[in-house]
Amino acid sequence: MKRVTASVISGGGFDEQQVYIKRVAEILKSRKAEVPKACVTTYGCQQNVSDSQHLKGLLLEMGYELSDKPEGADFILFNTCAVREHAEDRVWGNVGAMKKYKEKKPSLILAVCGCMVQQKKNADTFLKSYPYVDIIFGTQVGHRLPEFIYRRLSGERRICELTLKNDGITEGVPFYNDGGFKGFVPIMYGCDNFCSYCIVPYVRGRERSRKSAAVISDVKKLADSGVKEIMLLGQNVNSYGKGLDEDINFAKLLRMVNSVPGDFRIRFMTSNPKDCTDELLDSMRDCEKAEHHLHLPFQSGSDSVLKRMNRKYTMSSYLDIIAAARERIPDMTFTSDIIVGFPDESEEDFEKTLELVRKVGFSALFTFIYSKREGTPAATMPDAVTREQKGVRFDRLLRTQEEMAKKVLRGMVGRTVRVLCEEYSNGFVFGKDEHGLNVKFSGKEDLTGNFADVIIKSAGDILTGEMIK
Numbered sequence: 001m002k003r004v005t006a007s008v009i010s011g012g013g014f015d016e017q018q019v020y021i022k023r024v025a026e027i028l029k030s031r032k033a034e035v036p037k038a039c040v041t042t043y044g045c046q047q048n049v050s051d052s053q054h055l056k057g058l059l060l061e062m063g064y065e066l067s068d069k070p071e072g073a074d075f076i077l078f079n080t081c082a083v084r085e086h087a088e089d090r091v092w093g094n095v096g097a098m099k100k101y102k103e104k105k106p107s108l109i110l111a112v113c114g115c116m117v118q119q120k121k122n123a124d125t126f127l128k129s130y131p132y133v134d135i136i137f138g139t140q141v142g143h144r145l146p147e148f149i150y151r152r153l154s155g156e157r158r159i160c161e162l163t164l165k166n167d168g169i170t171e172g173v174p175f176y177n178d179g180g181f182k183g184f185v186p187i188m189y190g191c192d193n194f195c196s197y198c199i200v201p202y203v204r205g206r207e208r209s210r211k212s213a214a215v216i217s218d219v220k221k222l223a224d225s226g227v228k229e230i231m232l233l234g235q236n237v238n239s240y241g242k243g244l245d246e247d248i249n250f251a252k253l254l255r256m257v258n259s260v261p262g263d264f265r266i267r268f269m270t271s272n273p274k275d276c277t278d279e280l281l282d283s284m285r286d287c288e289k290a291e292h293h294l295h296l297p298f299q300s301g302s303d304s305v306l307k308r309m310n311r312k313y314t315m316s317s318y319l320d321i322i323a324a325a326r327e328r329i330p331d332m333t334f335t336s337d338i339i340v341g342f343p344d345e346s347e348e349d350f351e352k353t354l355e356l357v358r359k360v361g362f363s364a365l366f367t368f369i370y371s372k373r374e375g376t377p378a379a380t381m382p383d384a385v386t387r388e389q390k391g392v393r394f395d396r397l398l399r400t401q402e403e404m405a406k407k408v409l410r411g412m413v414g415r416t417v418r419v420l421c422e423e424y425s426n427g428f429v430f431g432k433d434e435h436g437l438n439v440k441f442s443g444k445e446d447l448t449g450n451f452a453d454v455i456i457k458s459a460g461d462i463l464t465g466e467m468i469k
Contacts, residue, residue: 014143014170014171014172014173015172016147017058017143017144017146017147020146020147020149020150021058021061021062021146023146023150024062024063024146024149024150024153025061025062025063027150027153027154028062028063028064028153029063032074035063035064035065036063036064036065036074036075037064037065037066037067037072037073037074037075038056038059038064038065038066038067038073038074038075038076038077039066039067039068039069039070039073039075039076039077040052040055040056040059040066040077040079041070041076041077041078041079041094042079043078043079043080043081043087043090043091043114043116044079044080044081044083044087044114044115045081045083046184046231046233046269047186047189047233047234047235048079048080048081048114048115049179049184050175050184050185050186050233051079051114051139051142052079053175053176053177053178053179053184054142054143054173054174054175054176055077055079055113055142055145056175056176056178057173057174057175057176058143058145058146058173058174059075059145060174060176061146061174062146062149066176066178070098070101071101073101073108074105074107074108074109075108075109075111075149076098076101076108076109076110076111077111077112077113078091078094078095078111078112078113078114079113079114080112080113080114080115080116080117081114081115081116082114082115082116082118082119082122082199082203082373083115083198083199083200083371083373084368084371085371085372085373086371087116088116088122091112091116095110095112095126095130095133096130098110098132098133099132102132109134109135109149109152109153110132110133110134110135111133111134111135111136111137111148112126112130112133112135112136113135113136113137113138113139113142114138114139115139115199115200115203115204116203117136117137117138117162118138118139118162118164118202118203118204119199119202119203119374119375120162121374123136123138123160123162127158127160133158134152134157134158134159135148135149135152135158135159135160136158136159136160136161136162137159137160137161137162138161138162138163138164138203139164139203139204139205140163140164140165140166140189140205141161141162141163142173143170143173144161148161164205165205166190166205166206166208168208169189169208169210169214171210171211171214175218177222177225177227179227180449181226181227181228181229181420181449182227182228182229182230182231183222183225183227183229183230183231184230184231184233185215185218185219185222185230185231185232185233186210186232186233186234187209187210187215187232187233187234187237187240187250187253188207188208188209188210188234188235188236188237188239188240189204189205189207189208189234189235190204190205190206190207190208190235191204191206191207191235191236192206192207192236192239192242193235193236193272193274193310193312194310195299195309195310195311196308196309196310196376196377196378196381197309197339197342197370197373197376197378198373198376199373199375199376200235202375202376204235207235207236207239207242207243208243209240209241209242209243209244211244211246212244212246212248212252212253212256215232215253215256215257216256216257216260219257219260220260222264223260223261223262223264224262226449227264228263228264228265228420228449228450228451229264229265229267229420230257230264230265230266230267231266231267231268231269232253232254232257232266232267232268232269233268233269234268234269234270235270236270236271236272236275237250237268237269237270237271238250238271238272238275238276238277238280239272239275240253241253249279250268250280251277251279251280251282251283252283254266254268254280254283254284254287254290255283255286255287257287257289258283258287258288258289258290263451264289265289265290265291265420265434266287266289266290266291267291267293267436269295270295270297271294271295271296271297272297272311273296273297273298273311273313273317273318273321274311274312274313274317276294276296276321278324281321281324281325281328281329282328284325284328284329285328285329291434291435291436292329292331292332292333292434292435293332293333293334293335293363293434293435293436294325294332294333294334294335295334295335295336296318296321296322296334296335296336297336297337297338297366298315298318298336298337298338298356299311299337299338299339299342300338300339300342300345300349300352300353301315301349301352301353301354301355301356301357302315302345302346302348302349302350302352302353303315303352304349305342305345305349308342308343308344308378308381309339309342309378310377315352315356318356319356319359319360322334322360331435332435333362333363333408333435333436333437334360334361334362334363335362335363335364335365335366335436336360336362336365336366337365337366337367337368338353338357338365338366338367338368338397339368339369339370340353340367340368340369340370340390340393340394340397341369341370341385341389341390341393341394342370342378343370343378343381343382343383343385344381344382344383344384344385345370345385345393350393350396353397354396354397354400357397357400357401357404358400358404361404361407361408362401362404362405362408363405363408363409363435363436363437364401364405364436365397365401367394367397367398367401369390369391369394370390406459408437409437409459409460409462409463410459412435412437412456412459412463413456413457413458413459413463414455414456415455415456416453416454416455416456416468417433417434417435417437417439417453417454417456417463417465418433418434418451418452418453418454419431419432419433419439419441419451419452419453419454420432420433420450420451421443421447421448421449421450421451421452422448423448424443424444424445424447424448427442427443428440428441428442428443429441429442429443429444429445429447429448429452429467430462431452433454433463437462437463438462438463439454439456439462439463439464439465440462440463440464440465441454441464441465441466441467442466442467443467452467452468453467453468454466454467454468455468
């Protein structure tokens with residue numbers, strides 16, 4: 001595991017936290033002979049994982065030792081997700097289970113943060129029904145964690161900060177890369193799209209892009225530390241650069257990242273089809289470090305459903321993007337997100353989704369049954385589709401995708417791919433190639449964290465091959 005500390009590149013607001021970092025460190029040293037432990041649990045997307053890496057970086061700076069278990073911890077933090085109801089239910093239950101830890105160790109500091117907390121109704125529930133939670137903070141104030149801990153250690157009973165100003169990005173916050181040979185680099189925060197089913201703009205705020213110099217600085221630090229896969233993150237990376245006082249967009253940024261010295265692969269998430277340009281596809285073709293894989297969520301194959309979702313593209317325009325991508329990169333693979341059972345989705349609407357799945361031939365899909373999110377326009381839409389109908393459609397979608405995925409994998413047999421080796425078990429190495437496909441081959445454990453050239457011999461649930469010596 002490698003710890004990476006970012007230097008101040010641009011922006012402001014973090015210098016004052018350096019004072020709190022020192023004060024907390026002094027208090028912790030004076031109160032406890034052994035190093036205090038901190039446990040951070042993360043729910044949700046890669047953006048949340050990245051946020052937690054910055055929070056962990058701050059905790060390390062304050063003198064905490066990171067632990068994977070809440071037992072014996074002096075500080076416990078839950079970084080929450082509000083996109084799916086299931087994720088919220090897990091948070092309520094797991095935070096509730098922390099009461100026993102607090103009773104055994106009254107000095108324990110318990111904190112909850114993130115997207116779920118940013119919704120006032122949830123923050124109010126924590127304040128009223130979870131009195132043992134000490135610190136509650138939203139999505140735009142994570143850099144102030146040292147201040148919050150200092151205030152709690154200094155006697156303030158409870159801290160709740162949900163400020164959502166959308167007024168810039170605080171740079172210079174340290175981060176801890178606990179992904180080993182993989183690393184995340186956020187390039188922007190927030191979203192301006194306001195899809196009718198999505199809570200993200202309300203809990204993450206409006207789009208704010210980081211300056212390219214700050215992004216490249218983080219990429220260089222990860223590359224210098226030996227990271228082999230760098231994922232560029234944003235709610236919609238395709239709209240990167242809006243509002244910045246430099247001539248930059250995502251296509252240009254991708255070329256800049258590609259020019260950073262080092263042997264690493266570039267991935268990115270997530271891309272809204274309405275902003276996927278030919279210029280970006282050209283950059284993907286020209287950048288040798290960029291994956292030949294595009295995650296491009298389409299959500300539904302029905303134009304009428306897409307209009308109610310406020311997605312601002314059509315099935316036809318989506319297929320045009322796929323064709324343009326394949327023209328430039330013939331071996332490009334695609335993955336996507338699909339919502340089944342959006343309010344009043346008809347059988348005809350759903351059949352169009354299946355049609356799109358068959359036409360594109362996705363290597364994988366992330367599929368969801370529509371989950372109502374209070375506070376979004378879709379939550380108030382009439383819906384005549386029963387839960388049973390949605391479940392039947394969901395199963396049909398999974399069966400259709402399984403057939404298409406097998407075709408994609410069979411088409412890889414005989415090809416040579418470059419695999420990033422991720423795991424080792426019983427004489428076999430498991431990893432992903434430049435198309436985002438899972439590959440298995442016979443090899444040694446010391447390959448983990450490195451690249452290997454593999455010729456694909458067969459295709460089952462995953463690809464199986466032989467390493468080229």
